[in-house]
Amino acid sequence: MVEGNISLKSLNDHITCHICNGYLIDATTITECLHTFCKTCIIMWLKEHQVCPMCKDQFLQTRSLLNIRSDPTLQDIVYKIVPGLFTDEMKRRREFYQKHPEAAVNLTSEERGEISGERLIFSPADIFYLSIEYLPEVFSYTYIPLIRSTTVVGSNGFPVNGVEKHNQRRYFKCKGSMKVLHLKKLLQLKYELKRHSDIELLYKHDTLSDDYSMIDLAYIYSWRRNGHLSLYYKISNTV
Structure with missing residues (x-):
């Protein structure tokens, strides 16, 4: 079990192409030895060589290009962590x-x-929309659309002129690089608390780590860009 943050450098051997030494692009794996390279790199290599660039396993010349397969899962991992x-x-x-x-x-x-x-590939500059509410005693997963107000419709099926039903939920706009810790400090200032540790931030009933960024939450909980990310908080030890 590895605890704490893992540096990107420590993963480089697993996510870089050993032909161009860059991060994998269109990750493509040799099926016999399972070594992976950029698609363009390995195709160009196999035009002149019939061996794996890493382990030197020999392939039949007529089948070399048939022994490689695209690896979209690995490519998604590379895109997400770089x-x-x-x-x-x-x-x-x-x-x-x-x-x-x-x-x-x-x-x-x-x-x-x-x-x-x-x-589902996000960057630190991507914009996220959050709702941050106090955790209710009875939890509801009802989705409320991201709108400021709703036109009231009368019994005849037509909108009532000048009458709107306001959505009381407010939304917070931030970048993907924002961390849970930053949101806690925001709530700390709002409620004039002595410590941000008095606040527990949650997604549904899952307590969120201070080190999680909004990108981390999007990947963990499969957030889509066409909605908002619903977060909740609890306050304790305020006396």
């Missing part, structure tokens, strides 16, 4: 295919650098 890598790679692809549109034929949107809204 800050800005996904955003930078998508930008690089868009710029390339804008200059060479003929090369973009039959490519997927991600291969062209077009980021899908449902792609």
Whole structure:
């Protein structure tokens, strides 16, 4: 069991390509020895060599390109733990295919650098919307839409002019790099508490670590960009 923060440098041997020495892009694995490289790097290598660049396992020349497989799971891990890598790679692809549109034929949107809204890859600069409420005695998972007010509809099915039902829930806008500790300190100032440790921040009934960033919460709880992240808090030891 590893405790505390793990440095990115300590993971480099597992998430870098041993041909170009950069972080893996389009991670592709040799099925025999399970060593992984950038897709472009390993294809170019196998055009001139029939051995793995790392372990030197020999492949039959006619089958070398058939012995590699895309590894999207590993690629997602690399994108998630290397800050800005996904955003930078998508930008690089868009710029390339804008200059060479003929090369973009039959490519997927991600291969062209077009980021899908449902792609669960976040960057520290991404904007998050939070609701932060006191934990109720009876917990409800009812979703309240992210709106300021709702038009009241009369019994005849038509909207009542000038009458609105206001949503009392307020939302907090922040960047993905914000940590749970920062939110605790915000609540500490709001309620004039002596210590931020008097506050417990939760997602549903899960207590959140001070070191968690909003990106961490998005990955842990599969947050989607088209909604808000509902957080709750409890206050104790205030006497």
